[in-house]
Each structure stands twice: as structure tokens, then as C-alpha cells.
Amino acid sequence: MRRAAFIIVALLCAFGGTVPVTFAQLNLQRADDIAPAASASFLPEETQLGRPATYRVTITASQKPLEPPELASPAGLEVSFAGGSTSTAILNGTPMLNTTFNYNVMAQRTGKFTMPAFEVAVGGGRVRVPGAVLTVVPADPNAAPYQPVRAELELPQRDFFAGESIGGRLLVIETPDESPQFVSHVAKTTGAAVVRPSLRTTREQFTIGGQRHEGLVMPVRVTPILEGDLDLGIQILVSVQKNDSPGQRGFGRAQSTVDAKPARIRVLALPRTGRLPGFTGAIGKFTVAQPKLSATEIEAGEPVTLVIGMVGDGNLEGVAAPEMSTAGGWQIYKPTSEFQPDPEDHNSSRGAKVFTYTLIPSRAGLKATPAMPFCYFDPEKRAYVDITIPPLPINVKPSANAPAPTEPEPAKSETPRAEEQPRNVEPAMTGLVEKPGRWVRSPAPPLREWWLLAAECAPPVLLLALWAWRRRRDWLAANPQIIRRRRAHAAARRALARARAAAHKNDRGEFLRASAGALREAASPLDSARAESLTREDVLRLLNGDAGATAVARTVLDSADASNYSPANGPTFEPRTLLPELERAVQTLARRA
Amino acid sequence: MKMTQQTIEGRAREVAAVLSFFLVLLAPQSRAASTPDERFKKASEAYAAGEFADAVYELREMVNEGNFSAAAFHNLGDAEWKVGRHGHAVLAWERALSLDPFSKNTTANLRFARHNARVDAPQLAWHERYSTALPGGWWIVIASAGLWGGVALLTLPRLLGWRRADWHQGVAAALFAIFLLCGPALFGTWKRSQFGVVLEDDVPLRLTPTREAETLVKVTAGEMARVERERGEYFYVRADGDRAGWVRKADFALVWPR
Incomplete structure (x- = not known):
């Protein structure tokens, strides 16, 4: 009994001691009781000038993912975000996140740099991230400068053709200070080409410029689009591991953006000469397997499938199916194609493509499928290679439902004629022209010459002038008094001029004749009679109201009559004294007309 | 006497200078005198x-x-x-x-x-091909004659008081038809005035009209291209196959110089 009590007491003691320890080990606290915490440090805490360091911030026990905090870096210290990582732990069934943010740090001078403490929002509260100190000492003069990882695009050394699929390698080179771990993103920066990186990356040793290197190798496929000199630039996002000292692996990891040295290639256009029929864009080296027919004996109207397999190295994925001639009694549907990449490397240019044609014979008696011209361009030989699909023997029988009449075979001639090749005449240059011909001022048509514009304007101007002339003529014909008035005015002016001349010569007789004529001509539009028919009274009547003009007209007309009928009783007045009044009388009559 | 001698020498130099001047003037004329x-x-x-x-x-x-x-x-x-x-x-x-x-x-x-x-002839639109049937100047003359001849035949009898005849209208209609037929040819002639020829081999078509611009594609001597724009010492041209870019004027010449 005592023994049993001892065992019970011993067991209780054992349990009493181990259970709390076990619970303490399991950390079976409530998740809500665990407060988030943060820490910060430089790795390493002391570094040489010119060598990078890592500033690491770790925040534990957050329940949600965190955004990287923005840092207020001290002067003389370059800080850039270099990625982060998150791990999950389950506490009492509640997932808790531990987040680490890495920053690349590069000092511009020696000394001590203190990253100040700051606060981070975690959940509903704020967590204080303590400060950290980095000591930067002068660089070792014997040590090599810091070398980040670099990248190069390795392509074959030859000229390429537009549309060709070029296999190359993207080499991410390890340095004593950084070791590439994996490539997370590849992007083309310059060059008219399509770049397709492989999903698989291997760590290999390779030689660049006679020197052996180690690093990551990523196969890439490059397809230039345009001809010309092409500078192909590639940028990668690579995760690197930073060494503590040259050659000694450390634990710092960061993401780096690396620009590969641009690869210069020369891209040529596919030659136009020597292009064979049936070229559908295939560039590389290909072989065509024996075409297969789904049946060798069918009825007219019954579909048959023709399968053509093409294997090789090149831009097989983008090659279009060759066209088959519809002549010869076959109805051909649009073919389908299927590309199968190399199973060992999906990114290689090797592969197979299968074209499937569906053909329907429209009549019985057909003995073969139509030939199909097909070729590809070999970039190494720089020539087109003929891979025409030959006709395949097949027997097309009349349809059981609707027998189709067989095509009568052409009568066989005794002497078969060789098929004539179409004549292909090479163009040739002709000789000189012996005579110079007509010389002109410009080889261009006179589209922009000023004289052309002038010549084009001449006909409408001429027609407008003609139209205006016609209008005036019609108007004058409709208004004859205007012509009469103008003629009378002109005659009056002429007679008045004669009168002035006679006055200057003091020729009284001529002065009287001219003056009387001027008065009659000026008065004629006011009367229906002609000028020479107007009497003395007619003129005086028309001058009615103007005493001075009437007086001088009376004097002139009376003197003229007297001079006409009795020359002995010549006028006694001085012509020059009468001239101003006479001119006024003529003007008065002209105005009234 | 001494003065007289100096005067004669001076005159001789003047005459020689004048003669030399005229010889220099006449020299290029005599060279250019070849017809x-x-x-x-x-x-x-x-x-x-x-x-x-x-x-x-x-x-x-x-x-x-x-x-x-x-x-x-x-x-x-x-x-x-x-x-x-x-x-x-x-x-x-x-x-x-x-x-x-x-x-x-x-x-x-x-x-x-x-x-x-190994270059192709330029791809011409239908009106451009049509315009190549006759020299460009001919189309202008024919179109002008057609238009103004037709207008004259319709208007002159009325303006000059001639007796109208049926053939006036018939010929005028024919002339107007000729004018309309010349329209596409004139348009084609104008469009053809944009054509030029690449003078040198491997001439780069550049992205921008600058010497250091990126080369988009290269064109061959003898290729024809259409000028779409002009800036400084560069033309923006478009060759067959929609290859377009800026080309230096020194490497390219318009068939019909402006």
C-alpha cells in the first residue's frame, strides 16, 4: 500500500514538473497575448567603403501581410529596397506572419551611420523598429572593387534573316561578391525582335572571351522582325546572394536588376531571287516525312485525310501550311496544323509539325493526289530548299450512290511530246538614244509653274470679258438715246474745238459756223430732229431759262444766218469775247441732254 | 621724258589688266558656249x-x-x-x-x-497607273482643253450671237467627258510627284530625323519610296512593304524635283 502511494506521489511529481515545461516548450499561449515586435540590423555591421551592406528589418507576429516601410536614410548612405520575405507560424491555431524586409545599402563615405528608429503600423497598433548602426571603414587598397553579377546574351556569330528563330543563351555571371540564385523576370529593352526565355535555368561553367566563368544559363530564342543592324538589349531581375567577403558565401539575399550587354546582330532580308513556289515562311533545316493517306481506295465524294509531318530545327511553330492546288478534280479544305516541341527542351527550336488536309475527289478515275509545292529557306546555305510533296497514288472509284462519269483519258499519241518549259527571258539593258530629242525646262510636269496658272486663268477671263461686252452691247441696243447723246456730245466737243481754233485765228466766219454747229449738236439729244435740222427757235427754246446762254446763242445763230445769206454784212463782234459764253451755253445744253 | 616713259608703262599695265579681266570674263562663256x-x-x-x-x-x-x-x-x-x-x-x-x-x-x-x-517596281494605285499612260503635261493640256472647250462651246454661240446647233452640245458633252476622264490621271500625276529613288545601297530609314537615330530598316539603291513629310535635311518616306522612316536628302532624290 505504501509502495503504491509512493508510485502515485512519484508520478504526480513527474507530471507536475514536466507538464509546465512541456507547455512552456509548446508556447501554448493565446495568440492575442503575443504582441508584434520588430528588430533591425545591418549585415555586416562593419563594412568597407565601396562594398554594399544589407539593412534588414524583421517584424514578428503580425496577422496580416505588411507593406515595406519607407526609410529616412541618413546623409551619405544610399538605401534601396531589395525585396522581402514572409514566413508563417501557427500559434494556438492562429496563423502569425514573420516578415523580413531587405534593403541594399551603399555608403558614400567612411564613418558611423545610424538608421533612426521608426514606427510601423501593424494591425491596429504601431510597432517601434529600433535604430541600427553601420560602421564604414576605409577600403582595403589591396582588395578588388565590388563586382555585382552581370549578364550577357550569347548568340551564334553569323548573319541572320528576318523571321529566323535563333537559339541563344542568357548568361548570368557569378562574381566573387555576388552569386546569382535564380532569374525571376526577363524583358527586352531594345531591338526589333521577339525574345522568348526558357523556363529552365541551370548552373553551369562557361567561357566568355577566353575566360571561364560560372553562373546561371538560361536558353533564349530570338526572332528578329526587321532587317538591318540590330542592338538587342535584355534586362533581367535576378535574385543574388551576397558574399560576406570575396568567395565566402554569406546569408544576405537581394533582388538586382541587371542589364545585359546589348548583342549586335545583322539581320538580312530573305533573298528574292531563287525563291521557289510554296514558300510559307519556313526558315531553318527541315525534313518532311513520307505523307500518309487515310485510304488508298475511296469513292468519289468520299473524304480522305492526308497527313504531312515536318521535323527540323527552325521557326517551325510559325510555319503556315503549304497550299494545295484545287485543280485536278479535288476539293481541298483548309488544313489544320499541330506543333509539337522537342520533348527534352520545350524552348529549343527543334520540333515537329503535322499538317492535316482533308481532300474530297469530285469524280471517279483520279489516280493521285495533287502535288503540293513546298520549300524552306536554309539560312546557312542561304538558299531555298525544295521539299515539294509529291502526288500520292490513290484509286477513286465511282460512287455507289451516284456514279460519277469518269473523265475520258486523253488519246495517247505515238510520239509523246516533251512538256514545254515556259520561256523565261532575262531582262537586258538597251543601248543609247542617238538623238537628243526635244529639250524641256524640267523633267516634272508643270504642276507648280506660274505660267500654267496664268494659262488656266486666261480662258475664264476671256469668257468673262466676252460676256461683259455682250451685255453692254445689248444694253446700248435697248437704249439708243444714249448712243445719240454720246455722239451729239462728241460732235459738239469737236465743233467747239473748231470754234476755239477759229477764235484764236480771229476767223469770224469759221467761228460762226463751228459755234452754230456746236449749239445744234449739243441741243440735238433734247429734240427728236437731227442736229442740222434744228432751227434757231428750236435751240433758243431748249435754252429757255438761261438768259446769258440764250443771248449768246441768239447772237451766234443770227450772225451765222446773216453770214450765210448776206456775206457782205459780216459779223462785227470779237470771237474771243463770245467764246466763254458760248462754251457755257453748249455745256448747259449738254447737261440738259 | 622720264615722266612720259612712266606714263606709257602705266598705260600698258592698265591695258593688260583690262584685257585680262575680259579674258577671265569670256573664259567660262566660251566653255559654256557648247550647246x-x-x-x-x-x-x-x-x-x-x-x-x-x-x-x-x-x-x-x-x-x-x-x-x-x-x-x-x-x-x-x-x-x-x-x-x-x-x-x-x-x-x-x-x-x-x-x-x-x-x-x-x-x-x-x-x-x-x-x-x-533585286528590287520591285513601286506599287502604284490605279489612278497612278492610269496617269502613266501619257506624260504629265499632256494630261494638263487635255483636261484644260476639255473643260474650257466645253464651256466655250456652250457659251460662245450665245455671247457672239451665233446660231445654235445640236453639234455644239454634243461636242461640249464629249469635251466635258474628256475632262472628267482626265481627273483621275491628274490626281495620279500629283500623287506620283511624291515618288523618289534611293540613291545609295543600305540607306538606313531612321526613327527620327537625326543622324544618331535608331535605324529601323535599310533600303537598297534603286528602291522607290513615297515622300510623306519633310523636315530639315530629312524626308519621311514609305517604301513597299510599309517600311517607313526618315532618310537623309543626300541619299534620296525625288523623280520630279521641286
């Missing part, structure tokens, strides 16, 4: 003697002086081809053909040049 016909003949003789460079020199000088003829351009094209300037040869033949589109020899030479230089 275009004489230059043409001289170039033909040089070509026949195998002196192709001399033939090119004579013909180019003649053209630079503003003397153009279809025959001169044809022969210039032949000589340029012989000295290996294929782009210039195509340019000369294109100009010859624009002056004389009926010339079978020039057409054959252009075909020969494009076959050897």
Missing part, C-alpha cells in the same frame, strides 16, 4: 569609247544646267549604270520615262535594273 546638242553628242561618243565616267560627267553637267530631255536622261541612266551607281541610274531612267512614257527602251532598262538590283 546641249553638242554635249549630248560628246557624251554619246565618250560612252561608245568606254569612257563611262566622262559620259556621266557631260550628261550630268548638261542636266545641271537645266537642259532636260528624255534621251539625255536615258543615256545618263545607261552611263550611271555602267559606273555602278545603280540608284542614280534608276533615277535617271524614271525621269526619262516621265518625259517619254512611250519609250520601250527606258522601260526595258528599268526592268533590267530592278531585276539585277
Whole structure:
């Protein structure tokens, strides 16, 4: 009994001691009781000038993912975000996140740099991230400068053709200070080409410029689009591991953006000469397997499938199916194609493509499928290679439902004629022209010459002038008094001029004749009679109201009559004294007309 | 006496200076005095003697002086081809053909040049092909005659008081039809004025009109392209296959110079 009590007491003691320890080990606290915490440090805490360091911030026990905090870096210290990582732990069934943010740090001078403490929002509260100190000492003069990882695009050394699929390698080179771990993103920066990186990356040793290197190798496929000199630039996002000292692996990891040295290639256009029929864009080296027919004996109207397999190295994925001639009694549907990449490397240019044609014979008696011209361009030989699909023997029988009449075979001639090749005449240059011909001022048509514009304007101007002339003529014909008035005015002016001349010569007789004529001509539009028919009274009547003009007209007309009928009783007045009044009388009559 | 001697010497120097001046003035005139016909003949003789460079020199000088003829351009094209300037040869033949589109020899030479230089003839729109049937100047004359002849036939009888006749309207309708038929040809002629020829081999078409701009594609001597824009020393051209870019004016020449 005592023994049993001892065992019970011993067991209780054992349990009493181990259970709390076990619970303490399991950390079976409530998740809500665990407060988030943060820490910060430089790795390493002391570094040489010119060598990078890592500033690491770790925040534990957050329940949600965190955004990287923005840092207020001290002067003389370059800080850039270099990625982060998150791990999950389950506490009492509640997932808790531990987040680490890495920053690349590069000092511009020696000394001590203190990253100040700051606060981070975690959940509903704020967590204080303590400060950290980095000591930067002068660089070792014997040590090599810091070398980040670099990248190069390795392509074959030859000229390429537009549309060709070029296999190359993207080499991410390890340095004593950084070791590439994996490539997370590849992007083309310059060059008219399509770049397709492989999903698989291997760590290999390779030689660049006679020197052996180690690093990551990523196969890439490059397809230039345009001809010309092409500078192909590639940028990668690579995760690197930073060494503590040259050659000694450390634990710092960061993401780096690396620009590969641009690869210069020369891209040529596919030659136009020597292009064979049936070229559908295939560039590389290909072989065509024996075409297969789904049946060798069918009825007219019954579909048959023709399968053509093409294997090789090149831009097989983008090659279009060759066209088959519809002549010869076959109805051909649009073919389908299927590309199968190399199973060992999906990114290689090797592969197979299968074209499937569906053909329907429209009549019985057909003995073969139509030939199909097909070729590809070999970039190494720089020539087109003929891979025409030959006709395949097949027997097309009349349809059981609707027998189709067989095509009568052409009568066989005794002497078969060789098929004539179409004549292909090479163009040739002709000789000189012996005579110079007509010389002109410009080889261009006179589209922009000023004289052309002038010549084009001449006909409408001429027609407008003609139209205006016609209008005036019609108007004058409709208004004859205007012509009469103008003629009378002109005659009056002429007679008045004669009168002035006679006055200057003091020729009284001529002065009287001219003056009387001027008065009659000026008065004629006011009367229906002609000028020479107007009497003395007619003129005086028309001058009615103007005493001075009437007086001088009376004097002139009376003197003229007297001079006409009795020359002995010549006028006694001085012509020059009468001239101003006479001119006024003529003007008065002209105005009234 | 001494003064007199000095005066005579001075006069002699003046006379010599005046004579030299006139000799200098007359020298280029006497060289330029050779007529275009004489230059043409001289170039033909040089070509026949195998002196192709001399033939090119004579013909180019003649053209630079503003003397153009279809025959001169044809022969210039032949000589340029012989000295290996294929782009210039195509340019000369294109100009010859624009002056004389009926010339079978020039057409054959252009075909020969494009076959050897492995370039295609330019892709012309239908109205551009239509306009090549006659020289550009002819279309203008025919269109003008058609339009104004028709207008005159409709208006002149009325203006001049002639007796109207049915044939007036018939001929006027025919002339208007001729004018309308000339419309597409005139448009095509205008569009063809944008064509030019690449003069040198491997001429880069650049992304921007600058010397250091990225090369988009290169074009071959003798290729024809359409000028779409002009900026400084560069044309923006578009060749067949939608290849477009800026090209230096020194490497490109319009068939119909502006």
C-alpha cells in the first residue's frame, strides 16, 4: 500500500514538473497575448567603403501581410529596397506572419551611420523598429572593387534573316561578391525582335572571351522582325546572394536588376531571287516525312485525310501550311496544323509539325493526289530548299450512290511530246538614244509653274470679258438715246474745238459756223430732229431759262444766218469775247441732254 | 621724258589688266558656249569609247544646267549604270520615262535594273497607273482643253450671237467627258510627284530625323519610296512593304524635283 502511494506521489511529481515545461516548450499561449515586435540590423555591421551592406528589418507576429516601410536614410548612405520575405507560424491555431524586409545599402563615405528608429503600423497598433548602426571603414587598397553579377546574351556569330528563330543563351555571371540564385523576370529593352526565355535555368561553367566563368544559363530564342543592324538589349531581375567577403558565401539575399550587354546582330532580308513556289515562311533545316493517306481506295465524294509531318530545327511553330492546288478534280479544305516541341527542351527550336488536309475527289478515275509545292529557306546555305510533296497514288472509284462519269483519258499519241518549259527571258539593258530629242525646262510636269496658272486663268477671263461686252452691247441696243447723246456730245466737243481754233485765228466766219454747229449738236439729244435740222427757235427754246446762254446763242445763230445769206454784212463782234459764253451755253445744253 | 616713259608703262599695265579681266570674263562663256546638242553628242561618243565616267560627267553637267530631255536622261541612266551607281541610274531612267512614257527602251532598262538590283517596281494605285499612260503635261493640256472647250462651246454661240446647233452640245458633252476622264490621271500625276529613288545601297530609314537615330530598316539603291513629310535635311518616306522612316536628302532624290 505504501509502495503504491509512493508510485502515485512519484508520478504526480513527474507530471507536475514536466507538464509546465512541456507547455512552456509548446508556447501554448493565446495568440492575442503575443504582441508584434520588430528588430533591425545591418549585415555586416562593419563594412568597407565601396562594398554594399544589407539593412534588414524583421517584424514578428503580425496577422496580416505588411507593406515595406519607407526609410529616412541618413546623409551619405544610399538605401534601396531589395525585396522581402514572409514566413508563417501557427500559434494556438492562429496563423502569425514573420516578415523580413531587405534593403541594399551603399555608403558614400567612411564613418558611423545610424538608421533612426521608426514606427510601423501593424494591425491596429504601431510597432517601434529600433535604430541600427553601420560602421564604414576605409577600403582595403589591396582588395578588388565590388563586382555585382552581370549578364550577357550569347548568340551564334553569323548573319541572320528576318523571321529566323535563333537559339541563344542568357548568361548570368557569378562574381566573387555576388552569386546569382535564380532569374525571376526577363524583358527586352531594345531591338526589333521577339525574345522568348526558357523556363529552365541551370548552373553551369562557361567561357566568355577566353575566360571561364560560372553562373546561371538560361536558353533564349530570338526572332528578329526587321532587317538591318540590330542592338538587342535584355534586362533581367535576378535574385543574388551576397558574399560576406570575396568567395565566402554569406546569408544576405537581394533582388538586382541587371542589364545585359546589348548583342549586335545583322539581320538580312530573305533573298528574292531563287525563291521557289510554296514558300510559307519556313526558315531553318527541315525534313518532311513520307505523307500518309487515310485510304488508298475511296469513292468519289468520299473524304480522305492526308497527313504531312515536318521535323527540323527552325521557326517551325510559325510555319503556315503549304497550299494545295484545287485543280485536278479535288476539293481541298483548309488544313489544320499541330506543333509539337522537342520533348527534352520545350524552348529549343527543334520540333515537329503535322499538317492535316482533308481532300474530297469530285469524280471517279483520279489516280493521285495533287502535288503540293513546298520549300524552306536554309539560312546557312542561304538558299531555298525544295521539299515539294509529291502526288500520292490513290484509286477513286465511282460512287455507289451516284456514279460519277469518269473523265475520258486523253488519246495517247505515238510520239509523246516533251512538256514545254515556259520561256523565261532575262531582262537586258538597251543601248543609247542617238538623238537628243526635244529639250524641256524640267523633267516634272508643270504642276507648280506660274505660267500654267496664268494659262488656266486666261480662258475664264476671256469668257468673262466676252460676256461683259455682250451685255453692254445689248444694253446700248435697248437704249439708243444714249448712243445719240454720246455722239451729239462728241460732235459738239469737236465743233467747239473748231470754234476755239477759229477764235484764236480771229476767223469770224469759221467761228460762226463751228459755234452754230456746236449749239445744234449739243441741243440735238433734247429734240427728236437731227442736229442740222434744228432751227434757231428750236435751240433758243431748249435754252429757255438761261438768259446769258440764250443771248449768246441768239447772237451766234443770227450772225451765222446773216453770214450765210448776206456775206457782205459780216459779223462785227470779237470771237474771243463770245467764246466763254458760248462754251457755257453748249455745256448747259449738254447737261440738259 | 622720264615722266612720259612712266606714263606709257602705266598705260600698258592698265591695258593688260583690262584685257585680262575680259579674258577671265569670256573664259567660262566660251566653255559654256557648247550647246546641249553638242554635249549630248560628246557624251554619246565618250560612252561608245568606254569612257563611262566622262559620259556621266557631260550628261550630268548638261542636266545641271537645266537642259532636260528624255534621251539625255536615258543615256545618263545607261552611263550611271555602267559606273555602278545603280540608284542614280534608276533615277535617271524614271525621269526619262516621265518625259517619254512611250519609250520601250527606258522601260526595258528599268526592268533590267530592278531585276539585277533585286528590287520591285513601286506599287502604284490605279489612278497612278492610269496617269502613266501619257506624260504629265499632256494630261494638263487635255483636261484644260476639255473643260474650257466645253464651256466655250456652250457659251460662245450665245455671247457672239451665233446660231445654235445640236453639234455644239454634243461636242461640249464629249469635251466635258474628256475632262472628267482626265481627273483621275491628274490626281495620279500629283500623287506620283511624291515618288523618289534611293540613291545609295543600305540607306538606313531612321526613327527620327537625326543622324544618331535608331535605324529601323535599310533600303537598297534603286528602291522607290513615297515622300510623306519633310523636315530639315530629312524626308519621311514609305517604301513597299510599309517600311517607313526618315532618310537623309543626300541619299534620296525625288523623280520630279521641286
